[in-house]
Amino acid sequence: MATNTSELLGAAAPPTVAVVRAISDDQLDLPTPCPDYTVRDLANHLFDVVVNFQVLARHREVDWSTKADQLTEGWRERFADEAARLVEAWADPAAEEGASPGMGLPQRTVGLMGLVDLAVHGWDLARATGQSYRPAPEVTEAGHRFMDEMGPMGRQMGAFGAEVETGPGHTELDRLLGRCGRDPAWVR
Known part of the structure; x- marks a missing residue:
């Protein structure tokens, strides 16, 4: 049985997994739209996201301070496997019930x-x-619904940068990126 969250994660995972699979080793030191993060740093962070949000789905606390280089042999396929496990973890209806013990959300x-x-x-x-x-x-x-609810608090806590203004001609993705503090026109 799928939940709304698992269905959304199931829709979000394939394009991100495809991007991760296509990252070449010679791109790992490139800058990203996330200030102070290289491709390697961000790929490691995203690996932590797909693993740690599995734990959060089970109503357990996560220690985000634990950092390890996940980009070892077979990391692209392991990322794909962990992304599939993330979708699976949120398919349990209990995953959407109650509040997170660590975050209180x-x-x-x-x-x-x-x-x-x-x-x-x-x-x-x-x-x-x-x-x-x-x-x-x-x-x-x-993503827009999430930002409506949590954007101001997330910005206050440093999870999002200052909002980047987007106007006519921008896509809904561009608008979401701007709300998350990204410049949709960013180029390296």
């Missing part, structure tokens, strides 16, 4: 946080490595 909000990380960082990595990226419309729509 509704579990559905926590799931959307993982979704936004997966989508926005997928775009970051695509942009940094010269790939195209197009999330499913329902992913972008859910």
Whole structure:
């Protein structure tokens, strides 16, 4: 049985997994739209996201300070496997119930946080490595709902940069990126 969160994560994972699979070793030191993060840094962070949000789906706390280089032999396929496990973890209806013990947020909000990380960082990595990226419309729509609810608090806590203004002619993805502090026109 799928939950709304798992369906959204299931729609968000394939384009991000495709981007990760296409990152070449010689691109790992390139800059990204995330200030102070190289492709390697961001790929490691995104690996942590897909693993740690599995734990959060089980109503357990996560220690985000633990950092290890995940980009070892077979890392691209391991990332794809962990992304599939993330979708599976959120398919359990209990994953969406109650509040997160570590964050005190509704579990559905926590799931959307993982979704936004997966989508926005997928775009970051695509942009940094010269790939195209197009999330499913329902992913972008859910990202906007998340930002409506959590954007100001996230900005206050430093999770998002200052909002980048987008105007007419920008896509919904561009608008979401701007709300998350990304410049949709970023180039390296």
